[in-house]
Amino acid sequence: MADMALHGVRRPLIVRHPSLLIFLTCLALFTVAVTLLAEGVGMGVISTSFVKTLGKTLCLCLVALAMDLVWGYTGILSLGHMAFFGIGGYAIGMWLMYARTEIIVRDSLAQAPLPPTVTEISDGIANQIFGVVGASEFPAIWALAHSFPAQLAFVVLVPGLLALIFGWLAFRSRVTGVYLSILTQAMTLALSLYLFQNDSGLRGNNGLSGLQNLPGFDDVPQSSVSIAFFWASALALALGYLLCSFIVSGKFGSVLRAIRDDEARVRFLGYSVEAYKLIVFVITAMIAGVAGALYYPQAGIINPAEIAPIASIYLAVWVAIGGRGRLYGAVIGTAFVSLLSSWFTGGQAPDINLGFAVIQWVDWWTILLGLSFVAVTLFAPKGIGGLIDLIEERRSPDRHGADLGPDAGALREKEASK
Amino acid sequence: MSMLLEVDGVSVSFDGFKAINNLTFQIGEAEMRAVIGPNGAGKTTFMDIVTGKTRPDEGKVIWGEKSQNLLAMTEAQIAQAGIGRKFQRPTVFENQTVAENLMLALKNARGPFSVLRFKAAAQDREKVAELADQIGLLGALARKSGELSHGQKQWLEIGMLLAQDPQLLLVDEPAAGMTPDEREHTTEILVEAAKTRAVVVVEHDMEFVRRLNCRVTVLHEGSVLAEGSLDHVTSDERVIEVYLGR
Numbered sequence: 127m128a129d130m131a132l133h134g135v136r137r138p139l140i141v142r143h144p145s146l147l148i149f150l151t152c153l154a155l156f157t158v159a160v161t162l163l164a165e166g167v168g169m170g171v172i173s174t175s176f177v178k179t180l181g182k183t184l185c186l187c188l189v190a191l192a193m194d195l196v197w198g199y200t201g202i203l204s205l206g207h208m209a210f211f212g213i214g215g216y217a218i219g220m221w222l223m224y225a226r227t228e229i230i231v232r233d234s235l236a237q238a239p240l241p242p243t244v245t246e247i248s249d250g251i252a253n254q255i256f257g258v259v260g261a262s263e264f265p266a267i268w269a270l271a272h273s274f275p276a277q278l279a280f281v282v283l284v285p286g287l288l289a290l291i292f293g294w295l296a297f298r299s300r301v302t303g304v305y306l307s308i309l310t311q312a313m314t315l316a317l318s319l320y321l322f323q324n325d326s327g328l329r330g331n332n333g334l335s336g337l338q339n340l341p342g343f344d345d346v347p348q349s350s351v352s353i354a355f356f357w358a359s360a361l362a363l364a365l366g367y368l369l370c371s372f373i374v375s376g377k378f379g380s381v382l383r384a385i386r387d388d389e390a391r392v393r394f395l396g397y398s399v400e401a402y403k404l405i406v407f408v409i410t411a412m413i414a415g416v417a418g419a420l421y422y423p424q425a426g427i428i429n430p431a432e433i434a435p436i437a438s439i440y441l442a443v444w445v446a447i448g449g450r451g452r453l454y455g456a457v458i459g460t461a462f463v464s465l466l467s468s469w470f471t472g473g474q475a476p477d478i479n480l481g482f483a484v485i486q487w488v489d490w491w492t493i494l495l496g497l498s499f500v501a502v503t504l505f506a507p508k509g510i511g512g513l514i515d516l517i518e519e520r521r522s523p524d525r526h527g528a529d530l531g532p533d534a535g536a537l538r539e540k541e542a543s544k
Numbered sequence: 545m546s547m548l549l550e551v552d553g554v555s556v557s558f559d560g561f562k563a564i565n566n567l568t569f570q571i572g573e574a575e576m577r578a579v580i581g582p583n584g585a586g587k588t589t590f591m592d593i594v595t596g597k598t599r600p601d602e603g604k605v606i607w608g609e610k611s612q613n614l615l616a617m618t619e620a621q622i623a624q625a626g627i628g629r630k631f632q633r634p635t636v637f638e639n640q641t642v643a644e645n646l647m648l649a650l651k652n653a654r655g656p657f658s659v660l661r662f663k664a665a666a667q668d669r670e671k672v673a674e675l676a677d678q679i680g681l682l683g684a685l686a687r688k689s690g691e692l693s694h695g696q697k698q699w700l701e702i703g704m705l706l707a708q709d710p711q712l713l714l715v716d717e718p719a720a721g722m723t724p725d726e727r728e729h730t731t732e733i734l735v736e737a738a739k740t741r742a743v744v745v746v747e748h749d750m751e752f753v754r755r756l757n758c759r760v761t762v763l764h765e766g767s768v769l770a771e772g773s774l775d776h777v778t779s780d781e782r783v784i785e786v787y788l789g790r
Contacts, residue, residue, distance in 0.1 A: 377662045380644050384637045391635045394595060395708065396623035396654045405656050 139368075139375055145454050146371050150364055157360040164356075166349025177352040178424045183464050184359035185421035186444070188366045190460040191453055192410035192417070193441050195370050198450035199379065200406045201386030203303075206292075206310035208437035209317050210285035210411040214418030215428045216321075217284060219334035220268060221277035222423060225341035227254045228272070258332050265327030281419040282412040289411030290404065297400040297407075302389070311435045321430035333429025337422050352424065359420050363457075366413055370453050373409070382406065383451075443499045449511025458510050467491060546609070548573045548742050549627075549712055554593060554603030555766075563589040564600065565766035571712070576738035578753045578774075579746045581763035582786060587746045588632070590763070591714045595629050596622045608711070624654060628710030632717050634697035638690030642681050642700060645689050646672045649704035671707070678733065679703040695726045702733060712742045719752045731755045750774075 140147050160180055163171040172180075189211050196202050231250035235242035242250075253262045270276035296309055324330035340351060373379065381402055384392045389399050422428045441460075448459015469475055470491035478485040487494075502509055551569040555562065564586045571577055581587055592598035594605060596619040605614040607625060614622055623629075636645050650668060653659065664672075676682045679699040684692065689700055698718065705713055718734065719727045734756065737743055747753050753760060753774060760777050762769040764786050770777045777783050 373660070376660075377647060377664075378656070378660045380640060380648055381659055383639060384648060387637055387639055388635055390597075390619075391631075391637075393619040394623050394629050395649055395704070396620050397659075398618070398620045398654070398656075401656050 139372060143371050143375060145452075146367070149367055149454050149457070153360055153364055153367075157357060160356060161353055164349070164353055166347060167353050174349045174352050177349075177356055179465075179468055181352065181356035181359045181424045182421050183461055184356070184363045185417045185424070186441075186464050187457040187460045188359070188363045188417040188420075189414045190441060190445050190448070190456040191363075191366050191370050192413040193445045194450060194453055194456035195373065195413075196406055196410040197442065198445060198452070198456065199374050199382045199386060200403060201389075202403060202407065203307045203442065204310045204407070204410075205307050205435055205438040205442065206314045207410065207414045208441050209314040209433050210289065210414035211418035211421070212428065212430075212433035212437075213285045213288070213317075214281045214415030215422030215432070216328060216334065217277050217280040217415070218419040219337050219422055219428050220271040220328075221274050222337045222339075222341065223255060223334050224251065224268070224271040225274070226336065226339055227251045229341055230254070256329065259324040259330050261325075267327050278419075281415045285411040285415035286408050289408045293404045293407040297403045300400075311438070314433060314435045314438055318430045318433040318435070321433060328430075331429055331431075333427055333432075334422075335427040337428065338424070338426035340423070355420065355424050359424075362416060362420055366416075367453060367457075369413070373406075374453070443495065446499060447502050447509050449509030452511045454514075455509055455511030462510065463495070467495070470494075546573065547571065548575075548608060549594065550604070550606045551590075551594070552604040552606070554600045554605065556589065556593065556598060556600040562766055564593065567603070567763075567767050569761065569768065571742045571744060573711070573742060574738065574740060576735065576743045576756060576758035577745070578756055578758055578760045579744060579763060580748070580750075580753060580760060581769075584765075585763040586766040587763055588716060589766075591629060591716060591744075591746065594622075594714060595619060595627060620654070623708070623710075626709075626711035627714065628705045628708045628712070629714045630701050630705050630716060630718060632720065634694065634701050636689045636692075636697050636700050636704070638688065640689060641686055642676065642689050642692070643672060643685040645700060645704055646675055646707050649707040651707065651709040675703045675707050678706070680729070695722045698722060699726075699730070702730065706733075706737060710741065713737060713744065715743065715745045717747055718745060719747065719749055727752060727755075750778075 160172060160177065162168040164177050165172060165174050189207060193204070193207050196204050196207065228247065228251050231247055231254060232242070235246060235250060248264070249262065252264050256262060256264075264271075270280075292310075292313055296306055301309060320326055321328055322331050328334070338348065338351070340346070343351065374382065381392065381397055384395075385397075385399055385402060392399050444460040444463050445456045446459070447463055448457065449455030470487040473488060475487040475491075477487065506512055508515060547570045549569075549571050551567060554564055554567045556564045563584075567586070567590065569590070579587055579590070589598060593600050594614065596614065596617060599615065606612070607614045607622075607627070612625065614625075614627075617625065637648070640648075647664060647668070650671060652662065652668070673682065673685070676685055679702060681692075681696060681700060681703065684696070689697065692700060698721065702715075702718065705715070713734075715734065718730050722730060731752070734743055734745060738758070745753075745756060747756075757774075759772065760774050761771045762777050762780075762783050764782075769786065770780045770783050
């Protein structure tokens with residue numbers, strides 16, 4: 127047994143995390159199955175819009191992984207990760223909108239007797255994009271919107287940089303617990319309010335739209351585009367899962383969980399708690415950015431409401447319902463709750479007639495979700511992931527079993543661990 | 545003998561209450577020292593100051609050969625410089641196994657990037673097994689430390705302290721809640737440790753202090769009241785008055 131415990135520190139990742147293999151297998155099977163059933167490529171059982179819903183769900187699962195890493199493992203209840211998600215969406219959305227508008231403008235100007243100048247094209251694009259907020263010039267933040275590689279880099283760089291600055295200030299001042307949550311929420315709110323303004327340079331409350339149309343791929347039907355994004359999302363989720371598993375396994379994960387449980391003690395062991403928190407905060411912000419960049423082209427539209435604090439609160443609820451501190455828990459919780467949510471709010475759930483009142487799920491779903499969150503917090507803090515513990519305990523019920531105390535009838539180890 | 549730690553004229557007050565009042569304290573490189581004193585004498589605050597948890601209002605704290613100023617360092621830097629601390633109530637990471645706890649404490653690079661790349665080498669695993677054996681937890685390496693008994697947690701924490709391989713150990717009430725046998729073993733571990741490094745033990749229990757057989761510093765109202773052998777300080781009139789309760 128002693129040997130096992132020690133060797134546990136250096137066995138390969140797959141062996142240390144059996145859930146990793148199971149997860150990747152399930153994800154691969156799911157991806158193939160959806161492809162085979164999808165409209166356009168497969169048998170046509172699943173509509174294009176549902177493929178998009180599934181693809182978006184995978185992106186939400188990816189940002190939930192980031193949330194689990196930062197909250198479930200490190201104990202930082204961030205209410206700002208959906209802001210990083212939104213920034214990722216805006217970054218890619220700017221290029222999508224610019225490039226597609228550019229094609230349209232070039233086409234229409236090509237009819238003119240004289241070939242258009244660079245300025246004419248640029249003005250035309252700006253007019254098209256910003257006419258809706260009464261402007262006709264490109265704001266400074268659009269300087270690189272024509273460049274796909276640059277905007278792709280911004281998908282991770284902008285959330286990373288924002289998280290770095292914010293995290294450095296917050297962690298250095300040793301803001302923890304609920305105060306940190308409030309700070310992150312304030313950051314999210316400020317960002318969202320700023321983006322609501324017309325002169326923010328990102329089209330105010332109109333947001334960016336038409337993102338589902340990929341520039342240069344007008345001939346490709348949405349049914350194929352949706353499958354491509356679905357695959358990309360599945361791949362990103364798989365890579366994200368691998369990355370998170372690598373981070374939380376081994377000694378780094380051990381330090382993170384130690385920080386979550388008693389950060390002062392970790393300091394006295396000589397670890398710079400602030401540096402660890404900052405690294406996790408920045409990495410997870412970048413993961414969130416990538417997830418957002420894959421999500422919004424499938425959603426087609428992004429506006430500042432998506433960044434509002436409520437989105438980040440939903441994220442925390444998903445992770446809590448799935449089970450914190452276990453990566454698959456975050457994925458299960460997110461997939462379960464967000465799909466259920468689209469079922470209930472999509473008008474497909476049958477109304478319940480109580481005689482004196484009719485429960486219409488479109489309105490009542492949030493209440494049901496709120497109640498389940500309270501119930502999970504109170505009665506099942508391990509969330510859905512706790513069910514997997516039950517199965518595992520049934521398989522190997524007795525890890526060891528000496529009495530804890532010297533007296534007969536003292537608690538046995540197995541009882542104490544509960 | 546050159547001094548490892550020099551605390552010079554340190555004072556700190558909390559809301560007007562002087563927890564430490566012009567305290568001066570020195571300890572050499574391989575020395576055992578017991579610190580005793582009534583409740584509120586400033587024993588724990590003294591440890592807080594040395595480990596960087598509390599910043600004093602005035603005074604100096606100088607460490608090691610290079611005469612580093614501890615007051616300018618963070619808790620983590622002080623720990624890396626070679627000062628280890630055991631808290632009054634055992635604080636181990638209950639959600640992690642005994643092996644993980646010891647591996648966390650083991651003297652290795654502490655930076656995030658080296659920890660991310662860290663793979664336990666054979667010598668690390670040997671060292672963990674050796675420490676576990678020393679604290680009587682070799683059979684419990686794979687167990688979650690939350691399952692351990694109170695005494696075992698105390699030992700695990702002592703084991704983690706030794707794993708850090710510090711030059712100075714600050715130990716707050718190591719024998720609290722232990723059976724007589726466990727106390728005996730704890731004494732042995734501490735006496736053994738003091739052969740190669742400095743050990744400061746804060747303790748209430750006079751029997752335990754007697755067994756440590758070392759110099760004793762008596763604190764009272766935040767400053768040193770007396771210093772010397774246990775017999776010397778217990779015969780001091782003022783010590784008898786304030787501490788032994790007459």
